[in-house]
Every structure is written in C-alpha cells, then in structure tokens.
Amino acid sequence: MIKVLDERVKQIHEKGAEPFDFDCDRRSTAGSVSQRACVFCGSRVVLYPIADAVHLIHGPIGCAAYTWDIRGSLSSGPELHRLSFSTDIQEEEVIFGGEKKLEKSLNELIDIYKPKAAFVYSTCIIGVIGDDVEAVCRKVSKEKGIPVLPVHSEGFKGTKKDGYAAACESIFKIIGTGNTDDVSEFSINIMGEFNLAGEAWIIKKYYEEMGVQVVSTMTGDGRVGDIARAHGAKLNVVQCSGSMTKLAKMMEERYGIPFIRVSYFGIEDVSEALYEVARFFKGNPEIMVKAKDLVKREISKIIPEMEKFRKALRGKKAAIYVGGAFKAFSLIKQLRYLGMEVVLAGSQTGNKEDYEFLREMCNDGTIIVDDSNPLELSKYMLEKKADLCIGGVKERPIAYKLGIGFCDHNHERKIPLAGFEGMYNFSKEVYNTVLSPVWKFAPRNRKHGGER
Amino acid sequence: MNKVMDNKNNTDKYIVTRNACKLCSPLGASIVLRGIENSMPILHGSQGCATYIRRYLISHFNEPIDIASSNFTESEVVFGGSSNLNQSLDNVTKQYEPDIIGVATTCLSETIGDDVPRFLREYKKEREGRKIPEIFTVSTPSYKGSHMEGFHQTLKAVVDAIPGDEIKTDSVNLFPGFISTADLRHLKEIFEDFGVNPIMLPDYSETLDGTSWETYNKISPGGTPVSEIKKMGGARESIEFGKTLSEVESAGKNLEKKFGVKCSSLGLPIGIRETDTLMDLMEKLSGKSMPEKYVKERERLIDAMSDGHKYVMGIKAVVYGEEDFVAGIASMLLEIGVVPSLCASGGKSGFLEEKIRSMAEGYTDEEIIVKDGVDFMDISEIAKEINPDMIVGNSKGYTLSRTINKPLVRVGFPIHDRIGGQRILHIGYRGAQQLFDMVTNTVIQYRQDSSPVGYTYM
Numbered sequence: 001m002i003k004v005l006d007e008r009v010k011q012i013h014e015k016g017a018e019p020f021d022f023d024c025d026r027r028s029t030a031g032s033v034s035q036r037a038c039v040f041c042g043s044r045v046v047l048y049p050i051a052d053a054v055h056l057i058h059g060p061i062g063c064a065a066y067t068w069d070i071r072g073s074l075s076s077g078p079e080l081h082r083l084s085f086s087t088d089i090q091e092e093e094v095i096f097g098g099e100k101k102l103e104k105s106l107n108e109l110i111d112i113y114k115p116k117a118a119f120v121y122s123t124c125i126i127g128v129i130g131d132d133v134e135a136v137c138r139k140v141s142k143e144k145g146i147p148v149l150p151v152h153s154e155g156f157k158g159t160k161k162d163g164y165a166a167a168c169e170s171i172f173k174i175i176g177t178g179n180t181d182d183v184s185e186f187s188i189n190i191m192g193e194f195n196l197a198g199e200a201w202i203i204k205k206y207y208e209e210m211g212v213q214v215v216s217t218m219t220g221d222g223r224v225g226d227i228a229r230a231h232g233a234k235l236n237v238v239q240c241s242g243s244m245t246k247l248a249k250m251m252e253e254r255y256g257i258p259f260i261r262v263s264y265f266g267i268e269d270v271s272e273a274l275y276e277v278a279r280f281f282k283g284n285p286e287i288m289v290k291a292k293d294l295v296k297r298e299i300s301k302i303i304p305e306m307e308k309f310r311k312a313l314r315g316k317k318a319a320i321y322v323g324g325a326f327k328a329f330s331l332i333k334q335l336r337y338l339g340m341e342v343v344l345a346g347s348q349t350g351n352k353e354d355y356e357f358l359r360e361m362c363n364d365g366t367i368i369v370d371d372s373n374p375l376e377l378s379k380y381m382l383e384k385k386a387d388l389c390i391g392g393v394k395e396r397p398i399a400y401k402l403g404i405g406f407c408d409h410n411h412e413r414k415i416p417l418a419g420f421e422g423m424y425n426f427s428k429e430v431y432n433t434v435l436s437p438v439w440k441f442a443p444r445n446r447k448h449g450g451e452r
Numbered sequence: 453m454n455k456v457m458d459n460k461n462n463t464d465k466y467i468v469t470r471n472a473c474k475l476c477s478p479l480g481a482s483i484v485l486r487g488i489e490n491s492m493p494i495l496h497g498s499q500g501c502a503t504y505i506r507r508y509l510i511s512h513f514n515e516p517i518d519i520a521s522s523n524f525t526e527s528e529v530v531f532g533g534s535s536n537l538n539q540s541l542d543n544v545t546k547q548y549e550p551d552i553i554g555v556a557t558t559c560l561s562e563t564i565g566d567d568v569p570r571f572l573r574e575y576k577k578e579r580e581g582r583k584i585p586e587i588f589t590v591s592t593p594s595y596k597g598s599h600m601e602g603f604h605q606t607l608k609a610v611v612d613a614i615p616g617d618e619i620k621t622d623s624v625n626l627f628p629g630f631i632s633t634a635d636l637r638h639l640k641e642i643f644e645d646f647g648v649n650p651i652m653l654p655d656y657s658e659t660l661d662g663t664s665w666e667t668y669n670k671i672s673p674g675g676t677p678v679s680e681i682k683k684m685g686g687a688r689e690s691i692e693f694g695k696t697l698s699e700v701e702s703a704g705k706n707l708e709k710k711f712g713v714k715c716s717s718l719g720l721p722i723g724i725r726e727t728d729t730l731m732d733l734m735e736k737l738s739g740k741s742m743p744e745k746y747v748k749e750r751e752r753l754i755d756a757m758s759d760g761h762k763y764v765m766g767i768k769a770v771v772y773g774e775e776d777f778v779a780g781i782a783s784m785l786l787e788i789g790v791v792p793s794l795c796a797s798g799g800k801s802g803f804l805e806e807k808i809r810s811m812a813e814g815y816t817d818e819e820i821i822v823k824d825g826v827d828f829m830d831i832s833e834i835a836k837e838i839n840p841d842m843i844v845g846n847s848k849g850y851t852l853s854r855t856i857n858k859p860l861v862r863v864g865f866p867i868h869d870r871i872g873g874q875r876i877l878h879i880g881y882r883g884a885q886q887l888f889d890m891v892t893n894t895v896i897q898y899r900q901d902s903s904p905v906g907y908t909y910m
Contacts, residue, residue, distance in 0.1 A: 002670065005543055028499055030523040031540025032547070038500025060559045060594035061469065062476030066504035068848070088469040089595050094563055105468035124498050124560040125595075128529065155498035156524040156560060374518050375547055378668035393507050397516045401665045443666040 002379040005032055011371060013355075016364030024370040025351050027159065033373040035321070035394050036348045038155035040123055041067075042163020045411060046243050047119050047151065047170065049194050050222035051075035054115040056085045058102050058133065059123030063155075064088075071411040072196040075221050080115055089125070099131050106140045106148065116224035117147040119170060124155045147174055147224070160323075161242065161349050168247035171218065171227060175251065178225060180215075180232025186281045187213035189233045189257075191248060192240030193264065195220030196411060199418035203264055206274055206419065210290045212281065219244075231255040235280050237262055237273070242324035242349055264418035265330035265426070266337065267302075271295045298420035306338075309427040314339035316434055319386040321369070321377055321395055322409060325350030325358060331390060331409070332361050338427055343384035346372050374398050388434050403442025405433030471828035473772055473848070474798025476594030477602025479505045481556035482519050483630065484606040487654020489675035490551040492544050494520045496537055496568060496589075497558030512866040513633075513660040513874045515672060520544045524560055533561055534571045541575060545585055548670050551678045552586040552614075554606065562593035586678055588613035598799045600774050603630050607653060607703035610681060617685035617711040624737060625690035625713065626650040627704050629697065629720060629776055630865065633661035634877040642730075642880060645745065646738040651680045651687060653703070661874050685711035689737065691730075694776035695719045696803040719807075720776055721879045722887070723784030724753065730880075749881040756885060757788055760892040765789035767895060770835045770852075772796040772845040773864045775804045775824065780878070781844055781863065783811050784887055792820055793838045800825040828852065842894055847873070859894045863887070 004012060010023035028034035040057075044067050047055065051073075057064040064086030073081065087105050089098050106118060118140070122133050133150045141148035149170040153163050188207065193200045200220030207214055215233040216226035236248045236259035248259035260280065262273035274295060278288040318340050320331050325347040332342050345358055346369035359368055367380045378398050381389060389399035392410030399406040407429050409417065417426045439445055478495050482505050485493035495502045502521035509517045522533055522540040537555065544553055557568055568589045576587065590609035592602040607627060628639055636657035643650040658674025684690075690713050692704035698717035708715040721730040727750075731742050767790045771781050775797045782792040795808050805822040812820050821834060832852045835843070843849045843860045847867045853860035867873025877883040896910050 002668065003547065005547060007543070027525055028521075028523050029539075029543060030536045031494065031520045031543030033502070033518045033520050033544075034499055034523070035503065036499055037503040038498045041500050041504070056468070060476055061472050061474060061598075062478070062501065062504065062559075062594045064469070065472045065475050066508050068471060069851075084471050086469045086472060087467075088472065089559075091593075091596050094559075094593075094595050101467055108466050108468045124524075124558075125563040128560070128563045155500045156529055157526055374516055375668070375670060382668060393510055394503070397510055397514055398668075400514070401516060401662075402668060403664060441664075443664050446666075 002375045004376060005029060008032060008376070011369065012376065013359070013368045015359055015362050015366045015368060020356070020359055022352065022355050022368070022370070024355060026371075028371055033375070034348075034371055035373060036160055036371060039157050039160065039163040039166065040121060040153040040155045042160035042243070043121060043151045043153035043167040043170075044163070045071070045194075046164055046167035046219055048081050049073035049075070049219050050117075050119070050224065050227070051081045052078040052115055052223050053117040053119055054080055054085060054109045054113055055119050055121065056087065056102075056105060056109060057121045057123060058087045058098065058126055058131070059089050060125070061086055061088045063121075063123045071194070072414050073194050073220060073411070074196075074198050074201075076201075077223075080113055085109055094125065094129055097129055097131055098126065099136050102131065102133065103136050103140060106136070107144070110140070110144045110146065115146065117149065117174065119149050119151050121151045121153045123153070127154055147177075149173055159349065164243040165246050168244065168250065171247060172250050174224060174227045176228070176231045176255070178228025180229045183215055183229065183232030184213045185234060186211060186284055186287065187215050187233045188235045188237050188277060189215050189230045190217045190220065191236055191238045191259075192244035193217060193220045193418070194240070194411060197414050197416040199264065199416045199422065202416060202419040202421065206294060207277065209294055210274065210278060210287050211284070212277060212287060231257070233257060235260065235277065237277060239263055239326075240324055241326045261326070263326060263330040265327065265422065266334040267299060267420065267423050268333055268337070269330045270419055270423070271299075302420055302424040305424055306427055309431045310337075310339050312431055312435055316340045316387040317343045317385055318388040318390060319344035319377070319381050319384070321346045321372060321389070321391045323348050323392070325354030327409065328358060329361060334423065334426060338430065340388070340430075342366055343386055344369065344377075344380050346370060378402065388430060403439050403444045405430070405436065405439070407433060466829075469827045471848070471851075472798055473796065473827050473831065474598035475508070477592035477597055477599055477605065478556050478558055478594060479508065480599035480602030480604070480630070481554065481590055481592045481606040482509065482517075483656065484603055484610070484654045485554045485556075486517060486659050486672075487656035487675050488552055488554075488610070488681070489677040490671050491675065491678075492518070492520060492548050492550040492553050492671065494522060494537070494540050494544060494553060494555045495558055496522045496533060496555050496566065497524055497560040499523045501558045508866065509660075511868045514871075515660050515662060517660070518548070518671070529560070529564055532564065533566050534574075537568070537571050538575055541587065550585050550671060552588070554610070555587065555589040556592045556602070556606065557589070558592070559594045562591065586614065598774075600630065600776070600799055604697065604702060608701065608706055610653065611684060611703045611707050614678065614681045615685035615707070615711070616682060619683050620686040621649075621683050621688070623649045623651045623683060623687045625684050625687045625704065625707065626652040627690065627692035627702070628652060629693040630774060631693075631720065632865070632874055632876050632878060633657045634875045635879045635883065638877060638880050638882060642734065642746070645743045646734045646740055648734065648738050651684055652676060653681060653684070685713065687713050689713060690715040691733065692717050693720045695779040695807040696775045696801040699803045700801065719783065720780035722780035723787050723884050724750065724881065725787060726780065726783055727880050727884065746881060749885065753881050753885045753888065756888060760888065761789060763892050763895045766791065767842065768793040768838060768840040770794045770796070770831065770838065770840045770843045770845075770849075772831055772849060775799040775801055777864050778804065779807045779811075782808055784884055785844070785891070786812060788888060788891070790891065791815070793840055794821045794823065794831065794834050796823045796826050796831045796834070798825065798827060841898075842891070844891070859898050861890055861894050
C-alpha cells in the first residue's frame with residue numbers, strides 16, 4: 001500500500017471529488033524523492049543549446065559529468081554545447097578558493113575553442129567557499145574580448161524555476177549588443193524552443209514560409225550573434241513559458257517588444273501559433289493567407305495517416321507528468337484528438353494558474369499533481385489503469401516495470417514532436433508503445449487476457 | 453613515438469576538465485545502497501544531486517532507482533541541514549518502510565560543515581524505544597575522489613556500522629567491487645557451485661536488473677539483507693576484488709582489523725589468469741576441486757582463443773574507465789595478444805601504472821601508456837597519436853570512436869546508448885569467452901565492412 005506523505009496531500013487533487021485547494025510553487029518535501037532537479041539544472045537546460053558559447057561548470061565534477069551531451073538539442077554549426085567543461089573543484093580549492101582555477105580554466109577554453117561567449121555556472125559550493133565569480137568573469141571578458149557571463153545557479157537557491165530566471169538574466173546581458181539594420185518589420189524571436197531533434201528548424205521554416213523573419217531562435221540552435229540582435233525583432237513568440245516568460249517580459253520592458261505565448265505541439269496549437277503571429281502582423285495580410293495555405297497543406301499531409309492511430313488508440317488512458325504545465329495543456333489536446341482519456345496530469349514546476357487551467361481542461365476523476373514522486377505516480381497510474389505514460393527518463397522505468405507504454409517528451413528525445421509532422425511522430429510513437437504486443441506478457445495483464 | 457611522449461605532457465597542460473572520465477562520489481554511494489536489501493539512500497544536500505544521479509543510473513540500468521534528498525535551501529546552508537535531514541529520514545521511513553537508510557553527504561553539506569554523525573545520534577536518541585530503520589552515514593563529498601571512492605567509502609561505512617562477530621558462520625564475505633549485474637549473478641553461481649556461502653556486498657544483481665512487476669514495489673526486491681551484513685564480522689574469510697583497492701584501506705581490511713576476518717585481495721576476475729586466481733582460492737576455501745562445468749568453460753575458452761588468435765594478435769586498444777576495471781580488462785587483453793596501448797582512468801589512486809606494468813612484462817612505457825586522472829579529451833589526444841584499432845570501455849567513448857572512425861567495444865559502466873549494458877558479463881571464464889568473442893568479432897566486422905571485397909568467409 002502506497003501512502004501519500006502528509007506534507008504532500010495538498011499537492012494532489014482528484015477532480016470532482018473535493019473543492020480545489022491546491023498548494024504548489026514550493027520547495028520539494030525533503031525525503032519525498034522529487035522528480036525535480038535543481039537550480040543549476042534549470043539554467044543548464046535553458047542555456048544548453050547556445051552552441052557557439054563555452055559552458056563552464058564551476059564546481060566539483062558531478063554537475064558537469066551528469067549533463068554531458070545529455071540533451072537532443074541540435075546545432076546547424078558549432079557544437080560546443082555538447083562538451084562538458086568543469087573546473088573539477090578539489091578539496092584544496094574548497095579550502096583556499098577556486099577563483100584561480102576558474103580563471104585559468106576559462107582562459108584555456110577560450111584559447112582552445114575561440115567561442116563567441118562563455119557562460120560560467122556556479123554550483124552549490126561556489127558561494128559558500130567565497131569565490132567572486134563575477135569579478136573573474138569581468139576580468140576574463142576584458143582580456144579576451146568576449147562576453148563572459150556568470151550564471152547564478154547554485155543548486156540550493158530555489159527550484160528549477162529560479163535556474164530559468166538566472167539563465168534569462170545571463171541571456172539578457174547579450175541582447176542589445178548586436179546590429180539590427182537588416183531586421184524586417186515582420187520579424188520575431190522564437191523563444192523557449194530548444195531545437196530538440198530539429199524542432200526549431202521545423203517551426204522556423206513555417207514562419208519563414210509565411211514571410212516572417214526569425215531573428216533569433218535564442219535557445220534552440222542558438223548563436224550568440226543572433227541573440228545579440230534579438231532586440232530588433234518586433235514580436236517575441238514564447239513556448240515553454242515557464243522558462244522564457246521572464247526574458248520576454250524583460251525585453252518588453254527594455255525594448256518594448258510584445259510577446260505571445262504559444263505551443264507547437266498538436267495540430268490545434270501549432271496552427272494557432274502560426275495564426276497568432278499572422279494576426280499580429282495584420283498590416284501585411286499576405287502573411288495570414290500564407291499561414292492558412294501552410295496549415296491546410298500540412299494538415300492534409302498527415303490527416304489520412306492519423307486514422308489508423310486514432311482507431312487503435314480510442315478509449316486508451318494516459319498519464320502525463322512533465323516539467324512545465326504548459327506542455328501538459330497541449331498534450332491533453334493531442335491525446336483527446338487521438339481519442340484517449342487523460343487520467344493523470346502533473347508537472348514539476350506548474351503554478352496555481354496553470355493548475356487551475358489544467359483542472360478545467362480535465363474530466364472528473366483525473367488526478368492533478370504537482371512535484372510528484374515515483375511512488376505517487378505508480379500508485380495513480382495503477383489505480384487509474386493508465387495504458388500510457390508521457391514523461392522523461394525518470395518516469396520511464398516506472399511505466400515499463402508495470403507494463404505500461406511510455407512516450408519520452410523530455411529534452412533527451414531524438415524524434416521531433418513539434419509541428420505538424422511532430423504530431424504524426426507523436427501519434428506514431430504513442431501507437432507503437434501502447435499497442436506493442438510485449439505487454440501481453442506483462443505480469444499485470446496475465447489475469448485478463450494476457451499470456452502466461 | 454616522440455609525438456606520443458609529447459602528448460603525455462600535453463595531458464597535464466590543461467587545468468580545465470573536458471568530458472570527465474569519472475563521476476562524483478555520491479553516485480558510488482547510491483549504487484552500494486541499491487545493493488542492500490530494502491534500503492534507501494538519502495543524499496544530504498541539494499535536490500539536484502539525487503535527481504541527476506538517478507537519471508544517470510536509470511539510463512544504464514533501466515530500472516526504477518529511487519534516491520531521496522534532504523533538499524537543501526538557502527536556510528539550510530546558513531543554519532545547517534539537521535532539521536531537513538530529520539524530515540527526510542521521517543519521510544523516507546514513512547513512504548518506503550526500509551530496513552536501512554544510508555545518508556551520504558554531498559559537497560554542499562560537507563562544505564558547510566554539517567556534523568551528520570551527530571545529527572544521526574540525536575535523531576536515534578529522540579526516537580529511542582520506537583522502531584526505526586538502521587541508519588548509517590558516509591562522507592562522500594564530490595570534491596574528493598571519484599564515484600569509486602564513494603563506492604568503497606560506503607562499503608567501509610556499512611561494515612563499520614553494522615556487523616558484529618557474535619555469530620560465527622561458514623560464510624565468506626565477498627566485496628565484488630563495481631561490476632555488472634550479470635557479473636554479480638555469475639559470482640553467486642560460482643560460490644554456489646563450490647558449496648561456499650557468500651555474503652556479497654553490495655548485491656544489486658536483482659535490484660538493478662529485476663523482473664517485470666505485477667504491482668509497484670516501493671523498493672526493488674533483492675540485495676544483501678541487513679541480517680546477513682550483521683554476520684560479516686563472524687565470517688570465515690573475506691575476498692575483495694580490485695588491483696588498486698588492494699593498496700588502500702577497504703571494507704575487507706577493516707573487517708580484518710576489527711574482527712580478525714582474513715581478507716584476500718584479488719584483481720577483478722576478468723580473463724583467464726585472474727579467474728584462475730579466484731578459482732584457486734575457491735578450491736582452497738571449499739576443499740573441492742573446480743567443478744567440471746568450469747573446467748569445461750576454461751577449456752572451451754582456450755579452444756576459442758586458438759581459433760581466433762590471429763585476428764587479435766598485435767591489435768592496439770585504448771582502454772578506459774574505473775582503475776580496477778581498466779586493470780581487469782587490460783589483463784584479459786594482454787592474454788590474447790591485444791596491446792592495451794593506452795590504459796586511462798579519471799580515477800587517481802596512484803596505483804594504476806604500477807598494476808598495469810606488473811602484468812605487461814616485455815612492453816615498454818611507449819608501447820603501453822598508462823594515465824590516471826585524465827579526461828576524455830586527454831584520452832582522445834593520446835588516442836589520435838596511437839591510432840588504435842579499437843576502443844574498449846563504456847559508452848562515453850563513443851565520441852572518440854566516431855572521431856577516429858574506430859570501433860568501440862562497449863563494456864563496463866555506463867552504457868547509455870545500448871539496451872542491456874547492465875547484463876554484459878565480464879568475469880569468470882564465461883565472461884572472458886564473451887569478451888573474447890566481442891573483441892574478435894569487432895576486429896572481423898571492421899575488416900569486413902572496410903574491405904572492398906566483402907568476404908563472406910572470414
């Protein structure tokens with residue numbers, strides 16, 4: 001029997017049963033085995049795809065080792081982001097300070113790789129041992145003539161969300177330093193799109209076909225030079241709102257660039273993401289015409305293929321546990337399109353507003369959960385008889401152990417799930433896992449129709 | 453060769469670590485704790501340590517791996533982490549109902565100076581008379597040593613905390629080191645076949661490579677029972693594996709000091725010679741000669757080595773990973789005529805070179821380069837000079853393999869880009885057979901694929 005911890009009761013809600021008195025946006029309960037990582041993780045995931053910068057992790061070896069080439073963010077050119085750089089702090093530096101080692105490491109990396117910028121991530125102990133990272137960065141930046149940006153990502157200083165904020169602040173320092181002469185009046189920045197399996201390229205292609213210039217993809221196939229001139233764009237289009245809304249707001253305040261929140265997952269949301277941009281540029285009606293043509297063409301390409309999936313998946317049940325709640329909204333719509341029912345929806349970092357919206361979207365009986373853990377997830381997946389789990393690597397074995405299908409919707413994925421072709425890929429992946437004959441042998445299914 | 457020598461110096465040129473060939477010590481602690489029955493690790497520090505390590509291990513083992521965290525925030529860093537530690541001990545006990553909890557420290561809790569042994573004494577005192585799990589702690593700051601130090605420190609902490617010598621048994625303590633789940637199962641089989649009862653620590657052969665479940669297990673079944681660990685002080689003898697481990701303080705040696713249990717240090721039983729050493733010891737311990745099954749396995753292996761020897765003779769390999777593992781693989785490769793031209797590790801016990809040299813008689817320092825404390829960029833730079841025929845090690849060498857267009861034989865930990873990495877058998881004659889086949893077929897496949905003719909007989 002799996003018990004829910006007292007401290008966590010208010011982070012779990014079953015729709016319909018009780019009034020919605022939800023508690024979220026708080027630190028993880030000690031000893032609960034949260035699926036969250038830390039502040040450093042938040043910063044690292046956001047900045048990771050900036051491929052022509054060196055990313056130096058200042059601290060003991062673990063933080064760098066566990067994030068080496070960890071994500072599926074593709075680059076069309078340099079690939080510095082796929083390397084793992086660490087100052088590998090030793091006991092000696094814990095006692096005497098790590099500034100010298102940091103400075104030397106930075107100089108070495110800049111000399112070897114000639115990057116366009118350097119990000120220096122502070123991990124847990126850096127503040128505690130009293131290193132003045134800002135001063136080292138300033139010095140090296142002056143000597144080497146490139147931006148050297150400290151990222152205040154000490155693991156304990158909040159949650160993953162605070163890491164996003166620290167990353168936004170570092171990026172913001174680059175913005176405004178580049179030339180914007182050739183930026184058109186119909187131009188956008190794509191924000192919060194990490195180019196996993198080339199997704200940013202798919203989206204960029206759509207916008208360009210509509211006649212919209214993409215100034216910077218920021219954190220997907222990112223380049224320092226593009227970010228530097230991102231302030232020239234007329235609109236910021238923000239996906240993964242949890243990580244990038246802060247930067248969009250900073251840009252709105254400083255440069256007067258408005259922003260919209262979009263999602264590229266699912267036919268409905270990706271179409272809307274294109275239309276919204278077209279509506280923004282209503283001064284050029286041509287953009288909307290092209291958007292409509294594009295949507296029509298792309299939908300007609302995938303719709304016939306989708307029927308097989310929809311037929312097979314109708315009535316199957318899904319559990320969603322993802323990083324940000326915004327992705328969960330899109331997933332619910334996508335699963336509904338496939339005729340599936342969502343029995344659990346949760347996220348690591350959603351806020352109250354997100355969960356209220358999530359609750360509205362869900363049917364009675366759906367479990368809504370914040371900052372969950374393996375025991376809770378397994379409990380509800382079993383109780384609600386899920387056929388599918390959508391999550392990341394840490395959720396995968398929970399599903400597989402119980403003979404439940406799994407779809408990786410996290411940053412490690414290698415198949416693009418965004419855009420129209422992404423909807424096809426997503427449906428195919430869900431179909432492949434839910435309908436696999438291997439589940440017939442799973443112990444849980446032996447009693448009802450499975451094989452010995 | 454001069455160039456290579458230049459590069460030898462080059463590897464020391466950089467202060468910065470690029471693509472580390474080691475992990476941090478709490479990871480080693482977590483693995484040991486997953487090898488004790490109904491146990492739970494708590495990493496005393498930030499949430500990320502536990503989560504990152506879980507993710508890293510899951511990608512290799514494909515099993516649920518729950519590791520709790522005491523979840524530091526700024527206030528713990530200022531005021532100390534005792535109340536958070538208490539809360540996590542309570543919560544882990546409530547949720548998981550473990551028999552034993554191991555609290556491993558992290559760089560953060562060590563740097564702020566948390567006195568975890570005292571916290572635990574107070575925690576236990578406050579709960580006197582109540583039923584609580586066994587709790588012990590181990591100091592594993594990631595700024596000291598690698599995951600292997602974390603692994604062995606944790607074993608030492610377990611045997612310092614748990615065993616007594618009241619119960620004398622016929623059992624033999626076995627400290628197998630960090631090997632695969634298939635290796636652990638094979639070791640148990642060998643002991644069983646000799647009629648010797650092992651208390652193997654850790655034993656993650658089931659917990660990290662288990663079966664499919666009907667209902668969710670809060671803690672994966674399997675592992676060394678605490679009741680067995682308690683008997684380790686009264687065991688007949690101890691065996692520990694690890695060439696470099698033999699030089700340092702270890703769990704086995706601590707048991708010898710404390711309870712007088714004789715400890716034999718062997719290399720990891722990879723390849724014929726090291727397996728022979730183990731089998732000799734097993735014969736002595738059991739008073740039985742080696743079972744026919746192993747005689748046959750050994751003979752078949754020798755027969756196979758005759759069949760394949762020409763393919764591998766003189767082949768140059770780059771070997772990397774944990775020091776003891778590298779020593780084991782190098783020993784096996786030397787037996788079949790493959791030259792481990794570079795033996796490299798991110799670990800730095802100080803004994804790797806000596807151990808490799810002692811088994812590589814007749815080879816010069818240029819023919820076999822030994823490097824400890826290196827990262828993958830160092831390894832790559834030397835490898836490019838050596839121009840090896842293959843690379844032997846964990847999946848993190850894939851980038852190098854791709855860069856120099858030479859095949860990678862995946863062994864050890866982690867294997868993040870294949871299914872079944874945890875099931876690779878390295879030890880015993882059977883493991884040597886599988887390694888031999890893998891190495892030889894890798895050579896054959898490479899020749900076949902790059903041959904303009906494409907022979908179908910090789």
